[in-house]
Amino acid sequence: MTALTMPARPKPDTRLRPVPWRRMAWVTWRQHRAALAGLAVFLGALAVYLWLSGLQMHHYYATACHPASSLNCAINFTGRYGITAVIVSIILQAVPALIGAFVGAPVLARELETGTFRFAWTQGIGRLRWAIGKLVLLAVAVTAAATAFGVLFSWYNQPFAAAGYALPLSARVFDLGEVAFAAWTLAAFAIGALAGMLIRRVVPAIAATLAAYAGLALATALYLREHYMTPLLTSKLNLPDSAWIVSQWYTKGGKFAFPARGSQIVGALQHFCPMSNLSPMQCLSQHGYTWWASYHPGSRFWPFQWIEGGWLLALSVLLIAATVWLVRRRAA
């Protein structure tokens, strides 16, 4: 067998210009186009469904809901579509997690699991540029897709929000807002990338990503989100429908008496008004108790979106930076 000779080798440059960043675009696209295409098909199918059913819903809302508080609206609109919308929004909650698990986790885990990192990290571009290029491009791609999807969902959800059926700050809807949905997707991707780098095997990294994402999302919805801003206090009963009530309690003589929970209220009623026909509120106010609530008004939707988007963005940048740092210093 003969082999071709190569042309004379150029003298090594004294000042080495690094391989340009844009080259990583082709590399990233070519290596991850299957995952990105899968994501596009998945989001595309969901988008088509949202679009078609959204059109139908908008139509019914326009015919049945003037005013939005009418019984006709409740029967013909929320009655007809409410359950579907709840199911759709629950399914969509899983989308960022799936993107993190199936796009984020394999990026590095697959290279490490199959040994191809020994190829990739010894090329002239260097593993630092390789890692930054790849992770940033993919992060931007999934975030952009999620932003578009968030916009579509907001449009889909508009009639429910208008009908007072979907509270803007409720856990079911808030996560799917334009900013929060994109930020959660980015965070899920970053969690996946780091998990892949740490665990170095695809399937366990996917499982870890799903678990970490679920934990973070749950903790945020249950404990963290209500602290973004100081809740407003009121003792008036005419709270706006869109308000997100954080907690309720009774006071007597200006002092905390008991939390407004079912069992506590029943106990108080049996004690004070066992045989009367008074409403709980009337009974308790006759005995000097005042109802209080702390709440976030619906108008805080956007500030809350930006706060959540902000800290998730910071977290994602931190996680991606940590991943790049690990790639750089990992002793293979």
Add this chain to the structure above:
Amino acid sequence: MNVIETSGLGKRYGSTWALRECTLAVPAGHVAALVGPNGAGKTTLLKLVVGLSEPAAGAVTVLGGLAAGSLAALDGIAFVAQDTPLYKNLSAADMLHLTRNLNRRFDQHYAQARLAELGIPLHRRSGKLSGGQQAQLALTLALARRPQLLVLDEPVAMLDPVARHDFMAVVLTAAADDGVSVVLSSHVLAELERVADYLILLSQGRVQVAGEVDSLLASHRMLTGPTSEAESYSDQPVVHVRRGTAQAHLLVRATAGDPVPPSWEAHPVGLEELTLAYLRTPGAAALPGPARGRHAQPSEVTR
């Protein structure tokens, strides 16, 4: 210029030293063979050279003083790892395009011509190629980067004899015609004689032998004589003793001019013979430089 220079280089995995006190200088323009038993630290040393891992002790520089793993070093070194990892779902053409995008230089014409010559279909997924073709593809990608140093980790271990021969022919052509320095680790000793002109022998994480093949062969001889006299033989440093019922074979460090005792015969040694003798005597060392001429007790193999 030295393509690889290490001083006191060490690498530890957990509490085990995979490589320790490795001091080495491989000059440019050689095909250097890195030989040693399993677990001797061959892959560890090569990973340090190509910058895939960081030393725990000592230092390693490449291509005349560049830090291993630096951008300039990566630019001038092409590495084909063990089992020639390729992206299995990418076609050969995509692998070329990928490699071109990941490097400052890439000789597309050379790469395509070589794949055509080898009959490797450009549009077949690299995972579907035969083992020999995958190895050739990986080698083509490495050479098309026009490196100054080509590092190969067990490149032919998985190949059949024909593929092995073809593979090494390409490596030798690159070395001879284009002046690419080559460092390759291998188990296949028979291959070395034909290929290597520089030998590095690692054993238990340390460098046991390092030097040009010609001078190593010139400084070793095989002495054959009566077994009864083998015991008392001590004039010259003995590396290895192979004892038969009547005759014993001693590998000694000696040159052609050194005196041969009566009733003994001296023969020149081959590279395979020399390598085997050292591999069987992990304590013996033959290193360049005046301070390292010491030798350990010879091991004995009774036949």
